[in-house]
Amino acid sequence: xxxxxxxxxxxxxxxxxxxxxxxxxxxxxxxxxxxxxxxxxxxxxxxxxxxxxxxxxxxxxxxxxxxxxxxxxxxxxxxxxxxxxxxxxxxxxxxxxxxxxxxxxxxxxxxxxxxxxxxxxxxxxxxxxxxxxxxxxxxxxxxxxxxxxxxxxxxxxxxxxxxxxxxxxxxxxxxxxxxxxxxxxxxxxxxxxxxxxxxxxxxxxxxxxxxxxxxxxxxxxxxxxxxxxxxxxxxxxxxxxxxxxxxxxxxxxxxxxxxxxxxxxxxxxxxxxxxxxxxxxxxxxxxxxxxxxxxxxxxxxxxxxxxxxxxxxxxxxxxxxxxxxxxxxxxxxxxxxxxxxxxxxxxxxxxxxxxxxxxxxxxxxxxxxxxxxxxxxxxxxxxxxxxxxxxxxxxxxxxxxxxxxxxxxxxxxxxxxxxxxxxxxxxxxxxxxxxxxxxxxxxxxxxxxxxxxxxxxxxxxxxxxxxxxxxxxxxxxxxxxxxxxxxxxxxxxxxxxxxxxxxxxxxxxxxxxxxxxxxxxxxxxxxxxxxxxxxxxxxxxxxxxxxxxxxxxxxxxxxxxxxxxxxxxxxxxxxxxxxxxxxxxxxxxxxxxxxxxxxxxxxxxxxxxxxxxxxxxxxxxxxxxxxxxxxxxxxxxxxxxxxxxxxxxxxxxxxxxxxxxxxxxxxxxxxxxxxxxxxxxxxxxxxxxxxxxxxxxxxxxxxxxxxxxxxxxxxxxxxxxxxxxxxxxxxxxxxxxxxxxxxxxxxxxxxxxxxxxxxxxxxxxxxxxxxx
Numbered sequence: 001x002x003x004x005x006x007x008x009x010x011x012x013x014x015x016x017x018x019x020x021x022x023x024x025x026x027x028x029x030x031x032x033x034x035x036x037x038x039x040x041x042x043x044x045x046x047x048x049x050x051x052x053x054x055x056x057x058x059x060x061x062x063x064x065x066x067x068x069x070x071x072x073x074x075x076x077x078x079x080x081x082x083x084x085x086x087x088x089x090x091x092x093x094x095x096x097x098x099x100x101x102x103x104x105x106x107x108x109x110x111x112x113x114x115x116x117x118x119x120x121x122x123x124x125x126x127x128x129x130x131x132x133x134x135x136x137x138x139x140x141x142x143x144x145x146x147x148x149x150x151x152x153x154x155x156x157x158x159x160x161x162x163x164x165x166x167x168x169x170x171x172x173x174x175x176x177x178x179x180x181x182x183x184x185x186x187x188x189x190x191x192x193x194x195x196x197x198x199x200x201x202x203x204x205x206x207x208x209x210x211x212x213x214x215x216x217x218x219x220x221x222x223x224x225x226x227x228x229x230x231x232x233x234x235x236x237x238x239x240x241x242x243x244x245x246x247x248x249x250x251x252x253x254x255x256x257x258x259x260x261x262x263x264x265x266x267x268x269x270x271x272x273x274x275x276x277x278x279x280x281x282x283x284x285x286x287x288x289x290x291x292x293x294x295x296x297x298x299x300x301x302x303x304x305x306x307x308x309x310x311x312x313x314x315x316x317x318x319x320x321x322x323x324x325x326x327x328x329x330x331x332x333x334x335x336x337x338x339x340x341x342x343x344x345x346x347x348x349x350x351x352x353x354x355x356x357x358x359x360x361x362x363x364x365x366x367x368x369x370x371x372x373x374x375x376x377x378x379x380x381x382x383x384x385x386x387x388x389x390x391x392x393x394x395x396x397x398x399x400x401x402x403x404x405x406x407x408x409x410x411x412x413x414x415x416x417x418x419x420x421x422x423x424x425x426x427x428x429x430x431x432x433x434x435x436x437x438x439x440x441x442x443x444x445x446x447x448x449x450x451x452x453x454x455x456x457x458x459x460x461x462x463x464x465x466x467x468x469x470x471x472x473x474x475x476x477x478x479x480x481x482x483x484x485x486x487x488x489x490x491x492x493x494x495x496x497x498x499x500x501x502x503x504x505x506x507x508x509x510x511x512x513x514x515x516x517x518x519x520x521x522x523x524x525x526x527x528x529x530x531x532x533x534x535x536x537x538x539x540x541x542x543x544x545x546x547x548x549x550x551x552x553x554x555x556x557x558x559x560x561x562x563x564x565x566x567x568x569x570x571x572x573x574x575x576x577x578x579x580x581x582x583x584x585x586x587x588x589x590x591x592x593x594x595x596x597x598x599x600x601x602x603x604x605x606x607x608x609x610x611x612x613x614x615x616x617x618x619x620x621x622x623x624x625x626x627x628x629x630x631x632x633x634x635x636x637x638x639x640x641x642x643x644x645x646x647x648x649x650x651x652x653x654x655x656x657x658x659x660x661x662x663x664x665x666x667x668x669x670x671x672x673x674x675x676x677x678x679x680x681x682x683x684x685x686x687x688x689x690x691x692x693x694x695x696x697x698x699x700x701x702x703x704x705x706x707x708x709x710x711x712x713x714x715x716x717x718x719x720x721x722x723x724x725x726x727x728x729x730x731x732x733x734x735x736x737x738x739x740x741x742x743x744x745x746x747x748x749x750x751x752x753x754x755x756x757x758x759x760x761x762x763x764x765x766x767x768x769x770x771x772x
Contacts, residue, residue, distance in 0.1 A: 069098055069644050070637035072589050072596035076167050077189035078149035079336040080176050080409055080480070082396045086587050089494060089534035089546035090173070091600040091632055095166040099646050102682055102696055102724055104204060104738045104765055106212065106234070108132055108145075108158040108188070109749075111166045113700050113720075116632065116650035116676040117183075118168060120750045132158050133750075136183030137170065137604060138628050138654060138672030139579070143559050144180045146187040147270075148324070151177070153388040153417045154344040156316040159272060161214050161232035162252040164189045170632070171581040171602065172552030174530035175498045178413055178478045181552050182579045182606060192266055193226035193256035194218050199772050206765035208239040224261055229253040240744075240761025241279060242306045243440055248274035262328040270320045278314045278348070279306065281750065281757030283355035283374070284713050288365050293713035295748060295756050296355060296435070299365075303746050303758045307353035307374050307433050309440045311381075311426075311448070314350070319343040332398040336411075342388040349381035349448065351430065353755065360435055372435035380423045381448050390415040394480075409496070410481040418473040419560055424448045467508035474504045474560050482532065495533035502526045504557030526555045526576060542589040550581045579606040595637035595645075603629040605657075624661070624709060626669045628654040642687060647679035647698075656709050667711040671751060673703040682724070697723040707753050715756050718747040734769040 068074075071094035072086040085092045093115045095105075105111045109132060112118045121133040121140070132155075133142045145152045152158075160166075166188055173181040200216040211234070218228040230252040238244040250272035258264035282305060286293040297303050322340045329335055354375035355361060364372035394411030427447045433439065450468075482496015505523040532550035554577040585600035609624040630652035638644050654669035668674075682696030700720050707713040721743055726736035740763045741747070750757035 068593070068637070069096065069646070070589060070593055070596040071096060071634075071646075072587055072598070072636075073593060074165065074167075076169065077165070077187050078146075078167075078169075078176065079338065079392070079394050079396070080149065080411065081169075082334075082407070082409065086542075086589060086596070087536075087538070087544060089536050089544075089548045089585075091170040091583065091585055091598060091602070091634075093168040093170070093634060093648060094636075095168075096636075096646075097163075097165055098644070099680060100160065100163060100165070102694075102726075103680070103698075103722065104724075104736065104767055105160050105163075107160055108163075108166065108186075109134075111160055111163065112168070112186070114646070114648075114678050114680065115166075115168045116648040116678060117170065117652075118186075119671060119673070119676075119702065119705070121671070121752060132156070134186065135671050136168065136186070137652070138669050139183035139604075139606060140559075141181070141183055141186060144177070144183075144185045146177065146185060147320070148190055148322070148338070149177075149187060150322065150338055150340045150390050150392065151388075151415060152188075152320070153342055153386060154316075154318045154320075155346065155384070155386075156272065156318050156344065157246070157248075157274060157276065157314075158188075159232055159234065159248060159250055161250055162190050162230050162270060164191050170600075171548070171583055171604065172530075172532075172550045172579050174500075174528075174552035175480060175482060175496055175532040175550065178415070178476060178498065178500055179502060179528060179552075180554050180558055182554055182577065183604070190268065190270075191216065191228065191230055191252070191254075192268070193228040193254055193259065195220050195223070195226050195259050197772075199770075201770045202767055204765050204767040207763055208237040208760075209245075210236040210763070210765060212236070224258050224264075225256065226259055227253070227255045238279070238760055239763040240303055240758065242304045243308070244277050244279050244306060246274060246276035248272060248276070264326050266324045268320075268322045268324070270318075270322075272316070272318045274314070274316045276314050277308065277312055278350045279750075279757050280308070280350060280352050281748075281752075281755045282307070283353050283360075284707060284715075284754050284756060285355050285361050286712075288361070291712065293707075293754075295715065295758075296364075297746060297758060298716065301435065303761070305436075305438050306440070307376070307438050308351040309376070309430065309433075309442050311430075311442070311446065312350050312440075313347065315347045317345045333395065334397075335393075335395045337391070337393045339391045340389070342386075344384070344386040344388075346384040346386075347382075348384065350379065351376045352379065353433075355435065359432075364435055369436045370434075374433040374435050374438065376430040376432055380425055382424065383422045384419065385421075386417065386419045388415070388417040405486040407484045408481075409483070411479075413476070413478040413480065415476045416473065417560060419471065421470040422450070423468055423470070424450045469509040470506070471508070472504065472506040472557070472560050474502070474557060476503075477501045484536075490538050492536045492538070493534070494536065495531070497529060497531045500526075500528045500530070500553075502528055502555045504555070504560060506557065506560070524556045526553075528553045528555065528576070542593065544587045546583075546585055548581065548583045548585075550583075552579050552581075553577065554579075575608045577606060577608045579604060591637070591639070595635065595639060598632075598634040600632045601630075602632070603627065624659040624664065625657040626654065626709070627657050628652055628669055628672050642684035643681070644683075645679075645681045647677070647681075649675075649677035651675050659709065661710060663712075664709040667709055668706050670706050670708050670753075673705050673717075675701070675703040677701055680722075692728055694726045695724070697721070705751060707751060707756075713754065715748045715751055718749070718759070719743075719745055720747055720759070732770060732772060734771070736767045736769065737764065738767070739764045 074094045075084050095111045095114045117137050119135045168186055170184040173185050177185050198218045202214045204212040214232045216230045220226045233249045235247045252270045254268040256266040284293045285296050320342045325337045327335045359373045392413045397408045399406050427449050478500040480498035484494035486492040503525045507521050530551050534546055534548040537545045581604050583602040588597045605627050607625045632650045634648040636646045652672050654672040656664045656667045659665045678700040680698035685693045702718040704717045705715045720741045722740050724738045728734045744762040747759040748756040749759040
């Protein structure tokens with residue numbers, strides 16, 4: 001029988017057998033992937049001998065991706081999306097392990113610089129959230145970060161030490177992931193145990209007092225059991241920014257049982273501890289006589305200026321325990337059950353710089369810069385305690401009915417998150433700071449006072465009216481079912497729907513009686529249906545054309561753990577955000593599948609947009625309907641045996657379709673650039689000789705970005721040129737040199753309505769790698 005889209009021979013299976021698989025099982029785990037499967041020859045031979053790993057046999061339903069430079073051959077790392085990138089009808093970007101290693105990527109933010117359409121945000125919402133806050137195609141994705149298909153509810157800056165690859169699934173994906181995913185979803189594929197013995201140790205050092213060490217050890221214990229431990233220790237300042245540093249370490253042990261058999265179980269634990277200084281950047285101001293606000297560093301202020309003080313701190317401890325069970329009920333029915341418990345602790349204090357007209361803008365631009373004063377209003381300091389639980393039971397089945405081939409995916413997704421946030425206050429008002437020559441020193445005694453939940457206000461001097469305790473939880477129960485069936489060998493339709501019962505509750509203790517933040521026992525419940533449908537055409541195994549329509553919903557209270565947003569349907573006009581995607585695309589694997597090319601045209605509409613006030617941080621409904629449409633292109637793979645190329649380009653046209661805000665209608669949507677792209681390429685010179693050298697380099701760029709929907713504040717364009725050089729002494733030792741932002745250009749990475757954060761200046765890293 002000729003192979004079709006899912007690249008395997010489909011055995012006829014009765015519908016009754018499929019239903020047995022759905023009803024009679026509760027198992028599963030993610031199929032193993034690794035950064036070095038290509039080096040795991042022993043594992044591959046043993047697995048094939050057992051005829052058990054679906055990634056190595058056309059006779060099994062989960063055809064996991066090959067580890068090549070062509071990202072179309074990779075999988076998504078999500079059980080509910082069983083096909084590779086090539087045969088999934090959405091635009092998907094994968095940052096593979098090869099690129100992560102060549103660029104010496106150290107964080108999730110650095111990895112996502114390789115994905116056009118993704119930008120970083122300082123963090124919206126009352127409470128001054130930072131950590132990893134991203135936007136996809138211009139829409140917030142702070143709650144849309146996943147690891148191996150399970151949501152990561154934490155608010156912290158994620159180190160990449162445990163990453164095998166990073167996958168960005170563009171466009172609404174609520175039918176797979178549940179609520180949210182307006183612009184898309186970010187899925188991290190983590191390192192898991194392999195049936196082989198290997199180790200990988202890396203030491204790096206560079207300017208900005210950068211010191212980093214990672215270790216990755218995998219041990220095969222028996223024919224079916226393996227263990228792996230990955231760790232990191234990191235200390236660095238930020239080149240070009242005063243006083244900013246991070247000291248963190250992490251550990252990720254994992255064990256796999258039954259590897260290469262029909263029933264396997266993988267248990268993973270990840271711990272990361274961080275002590276860093278939060279960077280809220282520099283203010284965006286309107287120069288007298290102009291109408292467009294720009295970062296004040298565009299007018300002569302040093303990029304290194306930091307407007308915080310010595311009390312600013314972001315300390316986090318993050319735990320995740322994950323169990324992944326996979327059971328092959330038959331060669332064509334595989335059941336997955338993935339479970340995760342997360343526990344997150346945070347102590348946070350930050351200064352939010354404000355450059356007001358009278359005290360800051362006017363003196364600076366009228367010849368008296370020494371009199372320009374930065375205000376230091378900010379959110380109250382707090383301690384955050386969050387825990388979460390999620391369990392996803394899913395089944396993927398391949399079968400025939402009435403002569404049609406099917407791939408059916410369905411399951412149940414339950415998640416729960418609980419948060420308590422204890423607010424304090426400073427014993428004295430924070431001092432103002434100099435715009436030109438700021439200092440973190442406070443010249444009088446000041447402490448953080450704990451809040452009194454039983455008082456009218458928090459004890460302290462600032463009288464912000466914040467509650468002493470904020471508490472809340474979210475609960476979601478989702479049921480999903482979608483089917484792909486082949487009308488012919490080349491034509492297929494994939495459609496499905498997900499139903500979610502969403503509940504969020506929020507309450508406070510203490511705070512000013514008249515403050516909106518003092519409201520108690522607010523809650524919202526939504527019954528949400530998100531459908532999707534795709535038409536696909538596969539004229540050959542190496543090309544695919546598709547059209548996809550999808551919907552997603554972001555209910556109120558969705559961002560409980562990473563914003564301060566009381567919720568109640570109808571309050572201040574707030575309603576769940578809704579988005580719709582129309583996407584037409586094509587994917588091609590060329591040169592014997594060495595090179596992958598993608599192209600997509602899309603339109604994304606979003607209604608009931610909720611925004612944050614840039615000064616107060618209050619969350620409100622703008623009532624806006626916005627649209628972003630454009631084209632996205634991608635290329636990845638080996639042009640020749642020794643020449644590798646990886647890149648992407650996006651051109652966007654965004655528009656505010658309707659708005660209650662004067663001057664917003666017809667404007668460009670905030671945070672959406674007109675153009676964004678990246679290109680990274682490497683070439684091996686004299687490989688397999690003592691004189692081998694790998695040279696590489698690349699460029700990332702992002703067009704200018706409006707910081708609000710009225711288009712009165714703008715962040716300039718970014719351009720960064722990076723380069724690398726490496727040499728292998730033998731098969732066990734390698735040295736490398738990386739340089740970032742070669743031209744030392746002033747760029748801006750993290751964006752918010754009235755401030756931006758300058759990115760790192762010219763930085764370099766030397767690294768020594770030992771592997772076996």
